[in-house]
Amino acid sequence: MISADPTALHFNSHQARLLDRACKHLAVHGGPDTQGTAVLARRWAAALYKKLDATQRAAVDTFVAGFGIALYFQKMKIIESDHTPDQLPALSDLKRDLATLYLASRNQILLNLVQHRSFAFDIDNQSKQVRLVGNFKGGGRVSLPNEKVTDQVELSSHAGVCLGLHTEPPYYCAIKPEAGHSPAPSSLILTARWNILNEPTRILPLPSVVERLNGIEALSLASPSFMYTRSECLTAAPNEKSIPGSILQPDSQSGFAIRFSAYRHSPIPHSSKLVTDAFRSLHTLIGSSRPLEYVLQPDSALLIDNTRTLHGRDTVKDNRRLLIRLFGYCSTATPIVLQPDPLVVRG
Numbered sequence: 123m124i125s126a127d128p129t130a131l132h133f134n135s136h137q138a139r140l141l142d143r144a145c146k147h148l149a150v151h152g153g154p155d156t157q158g159t160a161v162l163a164r165r166w167a168a169a170l171y172k173k174l175d176a177t178q179r180a181a182v183d184t185f186v187a188g189f190g191i192a193l194y195f196q197k198m199k200i201i202e203s204d205h206t207p208d209q210l211p212a213l214s215d216l217k218r219d220l221a222t223l224y225l226a227s228r229n230q231i232l233l234n235l236v237q238h239r240s241f242a243f244d245i246d247n248q249s250k251q252v253r254l255v256g257n258f259k260g261g262g263r264v265s266l267p268n269e270k271v272t273d274q275v276e277l278s279s280h281a282g283v284c285l286g287l288h289t290e291p292p293y294y295c296a297i298k299p300e301a302g303h304s305p306a307p308s309s310l311i312l313t314a315r316w317n318i319l320n321e322p323t324r325i326l327p328l329p330s331v332v333e334r335l336n337g338i339e340a341l342s343l344a345s346p347s348f349m350y351t352r353s354e355c356l357t358a359a360p361n362e363k364s365i366p367g368s369i370l371q372p373d374s375q376s377g378f379a380i381r382f383s384a385y386r387h388s389p390i391p392h393s394s395k396l397v398t399d400a401f402r403s404l405h406t407l408i409g410s411s412r413p414l415e416y417v418l419q420p421d422s423a424l425l426i427d428n429t430r431t432l433h434g435r436d437t438v439k440d441n442r443r444l445l446i447r448l449f450g451y452c453s454t455a456t457p458i459v460l461q462p463d464p465l466v467v468r469g
């Protein structure tokens with residue numbers, strides 16, 4: 123039952139209308155960051171699941187069971203009046219916008235369709251679930267009006283910089299909490315509000331990469347021998363340091379879970395040759411694999427298993443490109459809950 127490829131899930135017009143009604147309901151309610159929306163999203167997802175045909179259910183069930191790579195939802199309704207603006211509006215305005223809440227709510231319902239719950243980390247995105255992915259801070263192909271060439275650009279989804287292949291941080295653990303930290307997201311879901319140049323999102327399924335590691339390499343990658351640099355957009359206690367951790371973790375359900383960033387991870391200083399060789403092998407295998415490309419638009423969304431799949435993108439070309447992202451936890455993930463509704467967990 124192991125799925126090596128992302129699965130396209132096309133909604134029919136009846137399903138799309140149901141989902142549209144659900145998104146409008148949740149958006150008017152305030153979207154994912156409003157108390158009470160989570161239970162509504164769960165109910166709408168259950169109603170949508172009942173309308174799926176056998177093939178669609180099989181794709182969803184595979185993801186629920188932990189054997190998915192990604193689900194590519196297509197043929198969803200859009201807000202016809204939401205045209206691409208001349209320039210990207212301010213982040214604060216976009217957050218409140220009904221079209222943003224509509225798409226964020228749709229992401230939340232689709233997460234619930236695979237029995238994942240949306241959440242936010244306390245150390246990221248001001249503890250909000252809805253993350254707007256756009257070039258607000260510079261670093262894109264075209265400079266922002268106030269951007270200086272000499273500016274140090276943040277390596278995050280609020281900038282236009284190229285983001286190499288990675289899973290979403292934090293990287294402490296994958297399923298159960300460790301050392302006071304919640305697991306990494308089980309999934310992320312992205313949709314586009316504006317993407318007029320059809321700039322793609324890349325993903326790389328990892329099962330075929332992991333299968334090509336030899337036993338010693340896999341063991342080395344499962345040892346706590348790796349460090350990572352923290353994202354500048356994560357807030358944490360100033361004296362907190364990155365702790366050594368593993369990259370690969372056995373998982374009794376899906377076989378393995380991985381936490382990795384091509385541009386943040388490295389072996390800890392003075393690592394053994396086994397560790398550095400294993401790290402190099404992983405890099406080589408990833409570098410020689412061809413990522414899959416998906417062009418997101420308002421009528422599509424890409425749900426990515428963050429324990430089995432890497433994602434990334436090129437430098438942003440059109441500064442109006444705006445994606446909307448939510449994180450999800452599967453039913454077996456046990457985060458440290460700080461606020462149950464809307465769900466906020468300790469990072």
Ligand SMILES: [Fe+2]
Pocket residue numbers: 285288289290433
């Ligand atoms: Fe990312």
